[in-house]
Amino acid sequence: MKVNLATETKNILKKYGLHLNKRLGQHYLIDDSKRQKILSYADLKDDDVILEIGPGIGTLTIPIASRVEKVIAIEKDKKVATILKERLKDYNNVELIIGDALKIDFPYFNKIVSNLPYKISSPITFKLLEYDFKFGILMYQREFAERMIAKPGTRDYSRLSVALYFMANIEILDYIPRSAFLPPPKVDSTLIRLTPREKINGTFERTCRALFQHKKKKARNALIESFHEISKEADPREIVDLIDPGLLEKRVFTLTPEEILKISNELKKIIQCH
Template sequence: MLAQETSQLLKKHQIRLNRRKGQNYLINNHILSRIVENANISDSDVVLEIGAGIGTLTIPLARKAAKVVAFEQDKRIIHLLQERLQELEIYNVEVVEGDATKMEFPYFNKVVSNLPYQISSPITFKLLKYDFDYAILMYQLEFAQRMVAQPGTSNYSRLSVMMHLCTHTELLFKVPPNAFLPPPRISSAVIKLTPRKNPQVEEFFIKTCRALFQHKKKKSGKALLQSFHEISSSNLEKREIRDIISKIDNKLTEKRVFKLEGEEILIISNELKDLMNNPS
């Protein structure tokens, strides 16, 4: 039913979807129901949706929430969405035209989105700057697997560390390509992301993490030495950098980057920052 309705709407408005813009619309009723069910929306919730499209998620969310703030960038799609909302007499949706990566978000307490895959990373990190209860988000499967990866596994990355320290992240279920129109070339997954209160993550930590994961299979001490430019632009000589790193807990600098727990990287970052601020 959803597949037929989507095709008819797009045909009626002479709209051809663009994969490059991440316009892969959900056409599977069962998957849609599971997303809405996991969002557990109440009539006091204000829901943020990014990439609203023709309202596949917007409409069922609006029927449960106090309000939905729906971001959409494509003017043709916005016209279609507004027309649908008017026909269905749904008046609690604020449609916002523009690039969600560049705009401030109004108040919301939950996020439910089938994210355009090309903005997955910037939107995820942007969301973490806001205070909200939790998010139910659709990602490319590979990206989702990196989000929840554990130390020592092949998918473990800088993203995994950031998600572990800043959120509780759970992969709820996988979604096959044929659940979308047009079908993407890859599978997808739905993630539940719950922000942690007062995460101990700051800019210096982010730089340290980036430096380490440029050499994820090397020992962390060597990785820091080789990518120290990511952490500091000061003109320290290599022997000075080596001297600073040698004072960090040896158990951690001898450990390979992809085996470090997020908390261990936090210790490395804090020790490194102290040593650089107090070199003596």
Template sequence: MKQNKKLGQCFLKDKNIVKKAVDAANVNKNDIVLEIGLGKGILTKELAKNAKKVYVIELDKRLEPFAEEVIAEHPNVDVIWNDALKVNLNELNFNKIVANLPYQISSPITFKFLKTDFEVAVLMYQYEFAKRMVAKEGTKEYGRLSVSVQYNANVEFICKVPPSAFSPKPKVDSAIVRITKKEPNELFHLEDEEFFEKVVRALFQHKNKTAKKALINSSHEIGLNRDELKDILNNLSEFDLNERVFKLNIKKIVELSNLIYKLTHKK
């Protein structure tokens, strides 16, 4: 069967990598696991052997023969034929996610996951994307993705995965990343989550500039005109706005977002 290039299909075939992913999620008989993308079922079978139940969301109906084979062997597998970006994940009662993600939906599906109530996710990404997810402030990979993911979760780089682990071989290296959702008491207090996302977007459009310049240049992102924002920033004596954006840690960005929010949403 020819893989569907439009769906970004690269099927995992290396059993050692499969085992590494399942082990990294510490899958056991109490777990209900979500997988995105069935492939030929190699990861699904390993998950089903270890978990209580496995939900697999798959868009490509041509993979039905593989689904039938998996279900015949493991009746605790439930395949949902749909687009993962359109499925209401909150209706599925899973506590772990393990998946070799279609790389072109890496960003939207990750943010969709972060809005659900999972414990741990072990996910395969393109290597460059994975590096950006785990990047710390002050490094060149650090950006909007790093901040948005790490605000919500602890992210660990598990291992690099060579193209030879897949069929067909992708043109890039991949990586396994473990995401552990933070408990509510571990999160920095945010005045407004949507506003925070706008501030992060505004800042990282100009990550090498100072925080002040970046915000003024992207004032439209936070729904303010330049002069209005300039006035607000000039009154933020308690915050060092001359620090370059890529050097600001998450706590600092949260603090900045909260300060601007309070000044722009005074009752």
């Protein structure tokens, strides 16, 4: 008789005496229908090389490994990695890397499928987008996913929303309740498809950072107050006064991504001429 995913997960945790740490974001998926949806959206092919960050005990790793050329699984918790290694003993196409995904270079991959540790959602997303890959099927905290696609003028609109507007196409695929995890987190989750677009330049990134440190202020004041994020050498007021004043009178959270890009491009030209 086939054991369901929730029972299988509890049995593995009991067998190895593993206590999950909520502080480290260790919440394991126990809803098999949601797991099947993730695998379906991943559109797994024989020649795929899949990157998985935070594989845990292999809830996704094992079914993925049976369908693709290779899985690269990066697990930070050494005890969990030991359990995963034992569960993978019949699979010779999984490269298990024990380490911090934020600190290591990723080997080649063409897709990523991950229930990401929520604590590193933002930095790991930007790191992933430094690489070339087809798409990712990724699980995020629902609140974070809503910030990823937030529109100008809304409460959730942020530097993240602006940067990702240019860097990736983001499609919400499914909402996953907290009851689908063990232990249940305090928030619901969202499954998204992340498809890379283009790399953004450093000035744009720094301009976003400077502006959104003061998102309710007028853009002019926000830039002057946090100009050190853009340049430590140029005089803030002297530079900012050369930018289209019509843009700078707007409050930061009402600026569209295109307007922020325009401000960034003007800043880049002005600074280069100084």
